[in-house]
Amino acid sequence: MSLFTLSGSPTASLRPSPPPPPEPAPQPPVRNRVVEEAPRIASERDELFSRAESLAWRLSADLGIPVRLAVTDNRSTMVSFRRGGNVLQLRLHHMFLDAPEPVLRAVADYAGRGHRGAGGLLDEYIRGQQPRIRQFRRETDADLNPVGRCFDLQTIFEGVNRTYFQDGIQARIGWGRMPPRRRRKSIRLGVYDHQTREIRIHPALDRPEVPAFFVEFIVFHEMLHQLFPSTGRGGRRVHHPRAFRDREKAFPHYVAALRWERENLGVLLRG
């Protein structure tokens, strides 16, 4: 999965003091094109993007050929490349976005100049960056089961994602574990983990007396957390910023969902 693909021919403008053309160039200035394959939180995405962009330019200037860079979140392949014509197609794990200079030089040597010897330094860097590589995806998958007795959360998630987010939310979803039975005053019906991008829904909702629109609303709410991360205000976290609340109110069954929750809280609390 690519986070970004950048392409273009930035080298021309990076060469030191090119002689000015006699006339203005007929075509528009070369711009890096970006294909976004995995939308992320806007601020995070912007930051990753500008770092990816400068890395593409940096490598292109070093090698003197256009570099088409895709930034990935792969688990097994950290560096792969293909040279076609006069273009280097390069896929790099995002750990390289803030790699030190010698490592970037090694990337250029290895992928751009075919110096196999540079691979050693890359291996060493990758070993040191292990914590940034997604791990144990499979175990977590098994742990997060979307299929309940009454509701399939994956189906609900996909429907909500298509209808309200243009398929822009990237998350996995499943039922949470049933907590030990005891008297409760409140219940947390869903939770979103920014780190793992996982949504867990309280199993108390997996019952025939719970209307589908209410489960959809809870899923919708957790998905909004990816779009509108909590903000810090004077040391206090605001988990549902203004933009979050506004967007939440746009859910067509918003009023009905709140009313249902109010009227049925007792049922939910009994678990």
Ligand SMILES: [Zn+2]
């Ligand atoms: Zn919330």
